[in-house]
Amino acid sequence: MAPVSNHGPRYLRFVPAALFVGGTLWNELDTVDYWGDPLMSAACVTAGALLSLPVTIGFGVATVLVVLVMTVQDGSVGTTAGYLELLNTLLAALIGVWVNRVIARHGRRLDAVRSVAEAAQSAVLPPPPSAVGPLAVAAGYQAAGTEARIGGDAYAVQRTPHGTRVLIADVRGKGLQAVRAVSVLLGSFRELAVLAEDLTALADGLERSLVREVVDSDRADEEVRTEGFITALIGELDPEDGTLRLVNCGHPAAYLLNGGQVKALTPAEPGLPLGMGALGGPRPPPDTWPLAAGDTLLLITDGVTEARDAGGEFYDPAKRLPDLGPLHGPQQVVDTVFADVARWTGGPRDDDMAVLAVTYLADADTAVDVRSG
Numbered sequence: 001m002a003p004v005s006n007h008g009p010r011y012l013r014f015v016p017a018a019l020f021v022g023g024t025l026w027n028e029l030d031t032v033d034y035w036g037d038p039l040m041s042a043a044c045v046t047a048g049a050l051l052s053l054p055v056t057i058g059f060g061v062a063t064v065l066v067v068l069v070m071t072v073q074d075g076s077v078g079t080t081a082g083y084l085e086l087l088n089t090l091l092a093a094l095i096g097v098w099v100n101r102v103i104a105r106h107g108r109r110l111d112a113v114r115s116v117a118e119a120a121q122s123a124v125l126p127p128p129p130s131a132v133g134p135l136a137v138a139a140g141y142q143a144a145g146t147e148a149r150i151g152g153d154a155y156a157v158q159r160t161p162h163g164t165r166v167l168i169a170d171v172r173g174k175g176l177q178a179v180r181a182v183s184v185l186l187g188s189f190r191e192l193a194v195l196a197e198d199l200t201a202l203a204d205g206l207e208r209s210l211v212r213e214v215v216d217s218d219r220a221d222e223e224v225r226t227e228g229f230i231t232a233l234i235g236e237l238d239p240e241d242g243t244l245r246l247v248n249c250g251h252p253a254a255y256l257l258n259g260g261q262v263k264a265l266t267p268a269e270p271g272l273p274l275g276m277g278a279l280g281g282p283r284p285p286p287d288t289w290p291l292a293a294g295d296t297l298l299l300i301t302d303g304v305t306e307a308r309d310a311g312g313e314f315y316d317p318a319k320r321l322p323d324l325g326p327l328h329g330p331q332q333v334v335d336t337v338f339a340d341v342a343r344w345t346g347g348p349r350d351d352d353m354a355v356l357a358v359t360y361l362a363d364a365d366t367a368v369d370v371r372s373g
Contacts (some may be wrong), residue, residue, distance in 0.1 A: 006122075014274075020059060023037050023038070024318045037085070040089070040092070041063070043063065045096065047096055048095070048096035048100035052327065057097060059096065064090055069349055087159075104219040118336065128356070133164065134239045134360065138329070139357070140335075141353070144303065152182055153182075154169045154172025154311060155356040157165060160194045164236070165235065167235075168232070168233050169230050170232075170251065170302060181230060186205050188205065188209035189206060192205040197288070199245055199247040203249060203283055229273040231250040231273045232254075233247070233253075235297065236286070237358065242360060244291050246267065246289075247271065247328070248287070249273050250273035251301075253265055253267065255317050255321075256298070258295050261323045262298075262317060265289060269284040297359075298333060298356075303351035304353050306350070307344055307353075308344075315345075320340055320344070330357035333357040
C-alpha cells in the first residue's frame with residue numbers, strides 16, 4: 001500500500017513521538033490516575049495521520065505494551081479497570097491505523113487526478129520546438145501546488161513567413177474553464193500567426209476568437225462572460241535583421257538577457273488584455289527592439305513577478321538574474337528562473353508559473369547545439 005504523503009512541515013513528523021514520550025513520562029510520575037493516557041492515544045491517531053502504515057502500527061503496538069506493563073506494575077491487570085485501560089488503548093491504536101488507511105486512499109485518488117490533469121496539460125500545452133532557424137527555444141511550466149497541476153498559463157512558438165512569432169499568456173482562473181480558454185487561444189494563435197500581416201492584426205484576431213468562443217459557449221457562466229480575460233505578450237523575431245517586436249496585452253513585461261545584463265522591455269503603451277477590447281480604443285502599436293547574437297528573450301507569467309519572499313516583496317528578474325549570470329542558452333535561463341523563484345519564496349506559491357526563453361544565435365546549427373547542450 002502507498003505510504004501516506006506528507007506535504008506539511010517536517011517537524012510535524014515528530015509530533016507523535018513527542019506525544020508518546022510525554023504520555024509515558026507523565027504516567028510514570030503519576031501512577032494513580034494515569035493522566036498521560038490521552039497523550040499516548042493521541043500519539044496513535046496523529047501517527048496514522050502523519051506517518052506511514054508500518055510506523056503507525058509500531059506506535060500502536062508500543063502504546064499497548066507500555067500500558068500493559070503499567071497495569072502489571074500497579075496490580076490492575078486482570079481487573080475490570082485494567083481490561084478497560086487496555087481496551088481503550090487498543091481502540092486508539094486501531095483508530096490510528098484506520099485514519100492512516102483513509103488518508104492513503106485519498107492520496108491514491110489524488111494521484112490519479114493529478115495524472116489526468118498532467119496529461120490534459122501536456123496535450124493542451126505541448127513543449128515548443130527546441131530550435132527554429134537561428135533561434136534556440138526552451139520553456140517550462142510549474143503549478144502553484146501539488147493538489148492541482150493544471151492551470152491557465154500558455155506559451156507557443158510558431159515559424160511564419162513574417163518571422164518567428166511567440167506567445168505567452170495567462171488566463172484568468174483555473175480548472176477546466178481555463179484549459180478550454182488555453183486550447184482556443186493556442187489553436188487560434190497557430191493559425192493566425194501564419195496569416196496575420198502584423199502583430200496588431202494577430203492580437204485582434206485572437207481577441208475575436210476568444211470573444212466568439214465565450215459568446216457561443218452555452219457552458220460559460222455569467223462571471224466568465226463578463227469578467228473573463230487573458231493577459232498576453234505576443235512577439236515577432238526577425239532573424240534576418242535581428243529585430244524584435246512586441247505587443248503587450250496587459251501582461252508582465254518581457255526581459256532581454258545579454259551576458260550578465262538583464263533589461264526589462266517595458267511597453268511604451270500597454271494594451272488591454274485579450275477579451276476586454278470592447279472597453280478601449282485601438283490596440284497600441286508594437287514596440288521594437290534590436291537583438292544581437294547571443295541575446296535571450298525571456299517571457300514570463302505573473303506567477304514569477306508576483307512571487308513574494310518572507311517580507312512580502314515581489315520577485316524582480318531584473319534585480320535577481322544579473323547576480324546569477326551570465327546564463328548560456330534558453331534552457332539554463334528557464335531552469336535558473338524556476339530555481340531562484342523557489343529560493344525567493346522559500347515555500348508554496350499562490351500562482352502557476354510559465355517561462356519561455358528564446359536565444360538569438362548566428363545560425364541554425366548553433367541554435368540546435370545550444371539547445372541540446
